Amino acid sequence: MKTKRIALGVLMATVLMTSCKKDKPEENDEEVITTMIVKLTPTGGGAVLEYKFDDPDGPGAIAPTIQEIILAPSKTYSAEIILLNKTVSPVDTVSNEVAGEKEAHRFYYEVQAGAIVTVSNLDADANGVPVGLTSTWTTGAVSTGKMQITLRHYPAVPPNKAVADLATSTKSGTDISTVDIGGFTVKVQ
Amino acid sequence: MKLIIVILFALFIPALAISQKCSISLSGHVVDADTKDKLHGAVVFIKETGQQLITDEKGNFLFKELCDGNYTLQISHISCDSVEKIITLFKNYHVDIFMPHARRTLGDVVVEAQIGIANTGFKKELSRKDLEETKGLSLAEALSKINGITMLQTGSTISKPVIHGLHSSRILTINNGVRQEGQQWGNEHAPEIDPFIADKLIVIKGVDELKYGSDAIAGVILVEPKPLRSIPGYSAEFNTAYFTNNRQYVMSAVWEQQLKKLSAFRYRIQGTFKKGANAATPGYRLNNTGSEEKNFSITAGWKKEKFNTELFYSQFATRLGIFNGSHIGNLTDLQNAIGSSKPDDVFLGEMTYKIRRPFQEVTHHLIKSKSTFYKGEHKFNVLLSGQFNHRKEFDVVRSSSNTRPQLDLSIFTLSQDISWEPPKRNNFNGVAGLSMMQQDNSYSGRYFIPNYFAYTFGGYFIEKWNKHKWELQAGIRFDNKSINTSRLKFNGDTLNYDFNFSTLASSFNTIYKASDKWRLNLNISMASRAPYVNELLSDGIHHGTATYEKGDISLKPEKSVNISTGINFENTAKTFNFDLLLYANSIRDFIYQQPRPENPVLTIAGAFPLIEYQQTDALLSGFDASASVKPLSNFEWESKLSFLYARNTSIKDWLILMPANRLSNEITYSFKDAKKFSDSYVAVEFLNVMQQKNTPDERNGKQDYKGPPDAYHLLNFNASSAVSMGKTKITIGIGIRNVLNTAYRDYLNTMRYFTDEMGRNISIRVKVPFNYVYH
Numbered sequence: 001m002k003t004k005r006i007a008l009g010v011l012m013a014t015v016l017m018t019s020c021k022k023d024k025p026e027e028n029d030e031e032v033i034t035t036m037i038v039k040l041t042p043t044g045g046g047a048v049l050e051y052k053f054d055d056p057d058g059p060g061a062i063a064p065t066i067q068e069i070i071l072a073p074s075k076t077y078s079a080e081i082i083l084l085n086k087t088v089s090p091v092d093t094v095s096n097e098v099a100g101e102k103e104a105h106r107f108y109y110e111v112q113a114g115a116i117v118t119v120s121n122l123d124a125d126a127n128g129v130p131v132g133l134t135s136t137w138t139t140g141a142v143s144t145g146k147m148q149i150t151l152r153h154y155p156a157v158p159p160n161k162a163v164a165d166l167a168t169s170t171k172s173g174t175d176i177s178t179v180d181i182g183g184f185t186v187k188v189q
Numbered sequence: 190m191k192l193i194i195v196i197l198f199a200l201f202i203p204a205l206a207i208s209q210k211c212s213i214s215l216s217g218h219v220v221d222a223d224t225k226d227k228l229h230g231a232v233v234f235i236k237e238t239g240q241q242l243i244t245d246e247k248g249n250f251l252f253k254e255l256c257d258g259n260y261t262l263q264i265s266h267i268s269c270d271s272v273e274k275i276i277t278l279f280k281n282y283h284v285d286i287f288m289p290h291a292r293r294t295l296g297d298v299v300v301e302a303q304i305g306i307a308n309t310g311f312k313k314e315l316s317r318k319d320l321e322e323t324k325g326l327s328l329a330e331a332l333s334k335i336n337g338i339t340m341l342q343t344g345s346t347i348s349k350p351v352i353h354g355l356h357s358s359r360i361l362t363i364n365n366g367v368r369q370e371g372q373q374w375g376n377e378h379a380p381e382i383d384p385f386i387a388d389k390l391i392v393i394k395g396v397d398e399l400k401y402g403s404d405a406i407a408g409v410i411l412v413e414p415k416p417l418r419s420i421p422g423y424s425a426e427f428n429t430a431y432f433t434n435n436r437q438y439v440m441s442a443v444w445e446q447q448l449k450k451l452s453a454f455r456y457r458i459q460g461t462f463k464k465g466a467n468a469a470t471p472g473y474r475l476n477n478t479g480s481e482e483k484n485f486s487i488t489a490g491w492k493k494e495k496f497n498t499e500l501f502y503s504q505f506a507t508r509l510g511i512f513n514g515s516h517i518g519n520l521t522d523l524q525n526a527i528g529s530s531k532p533d534d535v536f537l538g539e540m541t542y543k544i545r546r547p548f549q550e551v552t553h554h555l556i557k558s559k560s561t562f563y564k565g566e567h568k569f570n571v572l573l574s575g576q577f578n579h580r581k582e583f584d585v586v587r588s589s590s591n592t593r594p595q596l597d598l599s600i601f602t603l604s605q606d607i608s609w610e611p612p613k614r615n616n617f618n619g620v621a622g623l624s625m626m627q628q629d630n631s632y633s634g635r636y637f638i639p640n641y642f643a644y645t646f647g648g649y650f651i652e653k654w655n656k657h658k659w660e661l662q663a664g665i666r667f668d669n670k671s672i673n674t675s676r677l678k679f680n681g682d683t684l685n686y687d688f689n690f691s692t693l694a695s696s697f698n699t700i701y702k703a704s705d706k707w708r709l710n711l712n713i714s715m716a717s718r719a720p721y722v723n724e725l726l727s728d729g730i731h732h733g734t735a736t737y738e739k740g741d742i743s744l745k746p747e748k749s750v751n752i753s754t755g756i757n758f759e760n761t762a763k764t765f766n767f768d769l770l771l772y773a774n775s776i777r778d779f780i781y782q783q784p785r786p787e788n789p790v791l792t793i794a795g796a797f798p799l800i801e802y803q804q805t806d807a808l809l810s811g812f813d814a815s816a817s818v819k820p821l822s823n824f825e826w827e828s829k830l831s832f833l834y835a836r837n838t839s840i841k842d843w844l845i846l847m848p849a850n851r852l853s854n855e856i857t858y859s860f861k862d863a864k865k866f867s868d869s870y871v872a873v874e875f876l877n878v879m880q881q882k883n884t885p886d887e888r889n890g891k892q893d894y895k896g897p898p899d900a901y902h903l904l905n906f907n908a909s910s911a912v913s914m915g916k917t918k919i920t921i922g923i924g925i926r927n928v929l930n931t932a933y934r935d936y937l938n939t940m941r942y943f944t945d946e947m948g949r950n951i952s953i954r955v956k957v958p959f960n961y962v963y964h
Contacts, residue, residue, distance in 0.1 A: 026636055026679055031586055031595060033793055057680070059730050059792040060737065087679045097588045105587075155516045155585040156476070156535040157545055168525050170533040173585075174518030180789075180796035 032058045033094050035084040036149070036176055038069065038184070040077040040137065049077075053149075053178055056086045066178065068185045069147065071117065077137040079119070081107060081149075083176075098151075099133055104159040105175075107132030108150040108167040115145025115186040129161050139188045146183040151176035211256030215276070217284040219248045219264060228288060231266040232419070239453060239493050241419035253964075264288065311408075311712055311753050311770060313337065315390040318870075322907050322924055324954050325430035325439040325463070328384045332410065335392060336829040337770065337813035339848035342938040343377040343733065345435070345468045345947050346480045346509040347549070350380070351937065352392060353772060354809050354835050354847045355407035358721050361398065362410045365501055367557050368401055370602040370628065371578035374723045377733060377939070381505045381553035381578065383484035385428065385441040385461045388415035394753065395712050396664040396696040399649045400608070400622065403668045403694030404718035406749045406776065417455040417490040417499070418447040422962035434950035435478070436542075437465030449963040453493050460485035466542045467510075470945035471932040473537045477510040479544045498560040505553040510544040512536070515733065515943050516585045519795030523735040527895050527942050550581045550594070566612030570622075576602040584732065596637060600630045619652040630722070637729050638722045639676040639684070645669065660700040668692045670719050674726060686726065690719035692746050710755035720744040724780050724802045730792070733939055737790040737797040738782070744804060749776040764819040771812045779807035781837075781844065784890040798891075805839040809847075823861065829853045834883065842885050845892050849881040849900075849936055860910075867918070869910035876903045881936045898941055901933035920956040925949065 034056050040049040049071075055064030071077065083094035098105045102125035109119040109132065121136040152172035154161050165171060178184060219231040227248030234241045235252065237260050242250045257279050264286050265271035272288055313335045315323075323331035329340045329348035341356050342348045352360055357376065362369040364382050372378045384390075394408040401409055418424065423446040430439045445457035463482040467474050486503035514536030517523045526532070557574040578601075581594035608622035628643040651664035669691045676684040696714040703709060727740040753772035759765070782800045789796040811833035819825045830852050835844040853876045860869040881897040909922040930949040934941040 026633070026677060031584065036793065053793060055793045059794075059797075060728060060739075060790060063791045064793050089679075094587070101588060153518070153585070153587065154535075155513050155546075156533075157513075160535040168521070170514075170526055170529055171535050173516050173522050174794050175587075176793055177519060177521070177795040179521070180519075181791055 032085050032087055033083050033176060034058055034086040035082075036151075037082040037084070038149070039080045039082055040069075040071070041080075042072070043076045043078060051184065053176070053181070053184070058087045064181060066181050066184060068187060070187050070189060071137070071139045073116075073139055073142050073188050075139050077139075079135045079137050081133050083151075095133060098131075102131045102133075103127065103129075103161060104154045105131060106152050106154075106161060106165070106172070107135075108148075108152065109135065110148040110150070110167070111145060111186070112148065112183065113145040114143050115147060116140030116143040116188055117145075117147065117186055125161070127161070129163050141188070143188045145186055147186045148178050148183045149176070150174065150178070211254050213255045213257070213278050214281050215252040215255055215260075215278060215284070216282070217250050217262075217286060219244050219250070219266070219286045219288060221288055228266050231264055231288065234263040234265075236261040236263055236494055243419065262286075311394040311710070311755060311772075313392045318909075320387070320390065321909065321920070321922060321954075321956070324385070324428055324441075324922075324956075325432065325437070325952065326384070328380050328382050328387075328390075328412070331384050331387075332390055332392070335390075336815050336853075337831050338392060339851075340937060341376060341846075342935065342940070344475075344512050344515075344938070344940045344944075345478055346465075346511070347377050347379045349376075349378070350410060351848055352394075352407040352410075353774065353811060354833050354844075355774075358404070359406040359718060360408060360410060361401050361405045362412065363401055364412045364555065365414055365503075365557065366559060366572060367555060367574045367576070368604065368626075369555075370576050370604075370626075371551075371553055371600060372580050372598055374721045377549075378551075378580065379509075381507070381551055382412055383441075383461050383482070383486070383503070383505055384412075385443075385484070386414050386459065386486060386503065387412045389413040394714060394751065395698045396651050396653070396662045396714075398714070398716070399651055399664040399666040399694055399696055400620070403647065403666045403692045403716060405694075406716045406718050406747065406751075406774070414488070417457060417488060417492075418445050419455075419492075420962055421447045421449045421452045422960065423447075424958070424960040426959070427957045428954065430952055430954035432465070432950055432952045434947055435465045435468040436540075437463065437480075439463045453491050455490045455492065457488040458485075459487075464542060467539055468947050471930045471948035472945065473531060474540060475512045475514070475532070475944055476536050476539045477513045477545050477548070479510045479542050481508045481542075481544065482506070495563045496561070498558065501555070501557045501559075503553075503555045505551075507549075507551050508544055509549045509551075511547045511549070512940060512944060513545065513547060513585065515940060516547060517732060517735045519792075520735050520789075520797060521795060523894060523942065531945075532943050546583045546585050548583050550583070551579070553578045568610040570606070570608045570610075572604075572606040572608075574602075574604050576600075578602075593634070595635050596632075597634045598630065598632050598638070600628060602626060602628045616656045617652060617654050619650065621648075621650045623648045635729065636676065636678075637727055639674040639686075639726050641672050641674040641722055643670060643672045643722075658702045660698075660702075662698040663696065665695040666693070668694075668719075672722060672725075674722060676726075686742055688720075688725065688742075690746050692717035692719055706758055706760060708755075708757040710753075710757075712751075712753045712755075714751045714753075715749065716751070717746050717748045719746045720780055720802075727802075730790075730797055735797060736784075736800045739799060739801045741802045744780060744802065745778050747776055747778045747780050747804065749774055751775075765817070767814075767816045769812065769814045773808065773810040776807045776809070778804040779837075780804055781807075784892050786890045805837050807836060807844060808838050809833065809835045809844075823859045825857045825859070827855045827857070829855075837885070840889060842889055843883040845885050846937060847881065847883070849879050849897070851876065851878045853877070865913050867911045867913070868920075869908075871908040872906070874903075874905040874907070876905065878902075878935070895942055897936040898934035901931060901935075903931060903933070904928040917957060917959055920954075922952075922954045922956075924952045924954070926952075 036053040038051045051067045051069045053066045085092040118138045119135050122130040122132040123134045150167045153175045154172045219228045229246045231244040233250045244250045259277050262274045319334040327348050329350040332338050332350045333340045339351045340348045341351050358374050391411040398405040398409045425444045428441040441461040443459040447455040461484045465480045468478045484505045488501045490499040514532035554577045559572045562569045580598045582596035584595040604626040606624040610620045624647045626645040631640045647668035649666035653662040672688040674686050694716045698712045701709045725740045727738050731738050751774040755770045758767045783803045785799040788799045790799050813831045815829040817827040832850045835847040837844050855874040857872040880900040885892045906925040911918045911920045927949050932945045
């Protein structure tokens with residue numbers, strides 16, 4: 001009787017263990033952002049420019065890459081940020097979600113080390129606080145420098161986003177940061 | 190077939206007994222042969238009828254409605270050897286029973302002589318008083334009342350026990366006889382056990398751990414429910430508690446019954462509901478730190494002389510909020526958070542039971558069948574169990590309409606254990622067993638550990654010998670574990686790895702009772718633990734600590750040699766006792782996480798420091814000392830001291846995240862029993878936790894972003910009384926934790942980067958028992 005019960009247990013185990021398992025590809029974290037595209041459209045016509053901060057395989061394995069931004073002097077561009085998650089199929093346009101949750105997100109543009117570019121006219125959320133999905137970039141004389149773009153996410157409910165918040169505010173956490181990779185090199189030429 | 194006959198036969202015995210209209214009563218009196226103390230709680234068992242009683246406070250028992258004939262009485266008591274007595278009944282009869290060889294209970298260390306095999310080695314049991322005082326708290330919080338046990342926490346909602354500096358997969362948690370299998374490797378994965386199930390919480394190290402596995406490097410935690418009723422009748426118990434700090438309320442109820450006509454059948458139904466709102470530190474309330482727990486269990490048993498079986502099912506479901514100010518995007522964020530003295534106001538001040546992201550949702554199901562057969566004097570146990578653990582972690586997400594978990598892990602475990610206990614001969618008794626376990630783990634969402642199948646086969650043999658003042662015990666166990674992992678990446682790449690580990694464990698224990706006052710104990714245990722899947726194959730960002738964790742597929746099992754020695758002393762008047770445990774746990778190939786500051790992992794969210802699993806040699810040594818003095822009969826002073834030194838011996842450095850040394854002093858005043866009030870006491874505890882000064886040298890890589898917090902001192906208060914109301918005795922207790930509302934942080938709480946610990950917490954608890962015996 002005892003052996004029968006054990007045998008039954010083992011049988012049950014094997015049946016359960018082997019029946020239901022099919023390898024399915026991992027549904028990668030829908031929160032992953034793999035790519036940030038800065039899309040620049042010159043006012044008054046001209047070719048649309050696109051520059052990427054890209055990590056197609058997500059965190060780990062192959063490190064992200066960042067492109068050089070090349071702009072013409074004394075020109076105005078309307079800028080738009082496109083965010084993608086390439087680890088899912090079809091590719092997810094994450095920036096649409098950010099546009100849907102503007103009160104909890106904010107882009108910061110910081111021009112460093114001599115590049116003559118001003119970023120202004122950032123789009124705002126319903127409370128009038130900047131979001132920065134779109135902006136206007138104005139270039140000056142020929143110069144080279146860096147641009148840091150940071151996307152911050154406010155986890156609190158309600159988000160309590162305020163105009164005065166810095167990119168290092170403890171109210172928000174980092175979703176995207178170019179600081180550790182060295183930032184976008186911006187060449188006005 | 191035999192079993193069916195036994196069951197049929199068993200079903201007929203009570204029927205026959207009733208039809209004969211037997212009316213002889215057998216009364217008796219059980220006393221300790223040495224001290225002549227009346228023995229309360231002795232189990233008196235009539236082999237022929239299967240009837241069983243427990244002696245009352247005066248050591249009395251009474252069996253009614255017995256028939257003419259010969260009966261074998263078997264009497265056992267927790268602190269004595271069991272006794273057998275054959276009596277012939279033809280009229281009402283009284284018998285006095287003297288129980289030989291009483292072994293004292295020394296402080297927390299209890300030597301238990303059960304009918305089967307004594308549990309020895311180092312053994313610490315949570316006292317009845319502590320068990321009552323911690324009703325409504327988590328399992329780890331209850332266990333941390335034991336000297337030498339501390340907690341690893343993630344905020345106030347998630348806590349797991351730490352034994353002598355080690356935790357997670359180095360501790361085996363045995364829930365009602367079954368090895369608890371979930372995702373216990375994670376630092377923020379608390380044990381999925383309802384503490385209200387436990388009648389006893391015991392921590393052991395020694396030969397008995399070999400029954401459960403060869404991998405108990407730190408020790409084994411036994412969560413033991415009360416045995417099912419052994420007297421026909423029914424009983425119920427209702428427990429409730431309320432905590433002021435987080436407005437937490439707990440309700441737990443249990444109902445059990447043994448039928449009159451079918452006394453072999455017993456059952457129990459038990460359930461717990463617990464809900465807490467956001468917790469407050471002395472300075473501010475932390476948003477999203479609520480919790481909720483819903484648990485229930487059913488036990489049914491059938492007990493006869495030659496066969497008994499028990500079926501148990503339990504379900505545990507919890508939802509645990511995680512402070513949302515601890516959401517960290519990258520290392521810079523973590524450093525900014527550490528730099529501020531308190532969290533941003535947007536994460537503070539909300540008084541609600543509502544739980545939002547980030548939170549965890551965990552369910553655990555356990556089904557178990559245990560049967561015992563007696564063949565002659567041989568005893569056989571068959572234990573079959575199935576467990577299903579489903580863990581979902583909900584991170585902070587971009588879109589508020591997203592209801593999916595980001596980490597979703599399911600693990601299904603089946604296990605089969607058989608053991609054989611031959612009869613005791615020439616002071617020898619032993620147990621041998623075989624065990625098998627099959628596991629299936631799967632994940633969806635974010636990758637942290639792969640899908641895998643694991644198969645474990647093991648066998649053990651334990652032999653115990655005792656004579657006069659000596660007890661010697663030895664045991665050996667072997668396990669083989671194979672793990673087949675598979676991961677199909679989003680881009681179609683498959684990563685499949687197979688592993689096979691053999692682990693050997695052995696243990697030797699000796700006890701010498703030098704006199705009635707002194708007891709000495711020496712234990713040497715060798716354990717070996719195969720690397721867990723997370724240590725082999727984890728690969729991803731750990732958001733709580735802003736690190737990128739990477740496993741290593743070349744890890745070998747870690748092997749420990751643990752030597753411990755205990756000295757107990759208690760004077761004859763029982764007004765002074767002293768207990769010392771010295772231990773040294775030497776672990777070869779100790780698996781730990783080594784930071785690689787030279788190789789940060791760059792992601793689109795910024796850089797994360799890389800932490801890799803690797804192996805070293807470690808030595809964890811220390812002592813637990815406790816003493817209690819009763820200068821007056823109603824006044825007791827207990828002092829507990831616990832020290833630990835944890836070294837990474839290969840690089841002559843300290844190990845990270847080890848509990849700080851601590852000293853606790855408690856003064857208890859017990860009131861004399863009055864007419865309506867009994868077991869009344871008030872107790873005041875001073876707890877001093879020192880600063881952990883022994884942390885890894887920064888020159889070997891920055892391991893921590895913030896040094897250990899300062900030492901802290903807490904004042905706690907407890908009072909309790911049992912009030913007699915008619916036939917029931919209602920116990921009412923009041924506890925105040927952190928009476929002075931001290932702001933402090935604990936080194937073993939990950940939230941120390943962000944917030945203080947909980948402030949003053951006043952609790953009120955009420956226990957209403959009810960018992961009815963059929964006549």
